[in-house]
Amino acid sequence: MITSFYFSYSGIYRKYIDIFGKYVDMEHIYFFDGDQKKISWIIENSQTRSEESRIHAEYFYDKVTTEQSKYIALHVGIFWSIGKFIIKNGDIVKVMLDLKSMFDRLVKNKSTDDVFIERRMRFIDQIIQQRNLDVRYQMIEPVQNQANRLLLSKN
Numbered sequence: 001m002i003t004s005f006y007f008s009y010s011g012i013y014r015k016y017i018d019i020f021g022k023y024v025d026m027e028h029i030y031f032f033d034g035d036q037k038k039i040s041w042i043i044e045n046s047q048t049r050s051e052e053s054r055i056h057a058e059y060f061y062d063k064v065t066t067e068q069s070k071y072i073a074l075h076v077g078i079f080w081s082i083g084k085f086i087i088k089n090g091d092i093v094k095v096m097l098d099l100k101s102m103f104d105r106l107v108k109n110k111s112t113d114d115v116f117i118e119r120r121m122r123f124i125d126q127i128i129q130q131r132n133l134d135v136r137y138q139m140i141e142p143v144q145n146q147a148n149r150l151l152l153s154k155n
Contacts, residue, residue: 027092032077033147035070036062039078040150043086050086052077053150065114070099071120072146078127092134098145106138 032041035130040053054060060072061095074095081087103119104110116132142148 008070016107020066026088027094028081028087028089029094029096030077030081031096031138032073033098033145033146033151034064034071034073035066035151036064037070038151039073039076040147042147043077043081045086048086050081050084051147051150052080053153067099067101068116068120069112070102071117071124075120075124075127078124082131083144087131087133089107090132092136094136094137095146096140098142098148100138103137103139114148132137132139 026045027043030041030043034037034040036056038053038055040051042049042051044050054076056064056069057073060069061109064072078087078093087093096105097106101112105112105117127133
């Protein structure tokens with residue numbers, strides 16, 4: 001039996017039929033991190049786990065704050081995951097946040113005076129709306145952020 005996909009745009013979640021013929025929600029867990037030199041992210045679901053890290057573009061390298069870098073990682077990682085067909089239209093994405101100010105901005109919709117962050121948020125919101133993603137934010141402790149170890153690696 002070949003696994004097939006069922007797309008329901010009228011429903012809340014995109015579901016697929018697994019090899020046992022059972023419908024399963026496509027849910028992803030997304031960890032991300034950033035510092036002044038690098039960004040990293042990990043996205044996993046019931047079938048795959050992808051880990052990525054990138055050195056900042058010259059324009060941002062050593063010029064952004066840690067918080068700004070985390071917004072870049074959030075934006076770039078989700079965009080990358082869509083481009084790699086990991087995240088698809090209508091998927092659930094659980095975004096793990098280890099920074100209280102990000103939680104306040106994303107969940108409580110508190111604005112910030114940082115123009116750079118507000119610009120990133122427009123891009124992030126645009127991706128979420130265009131792809132009809134069900135994004136759920138969860139606060140975690142910094143030691144629980146799995147993407148942090150990718151920042152510390154030499155690669």
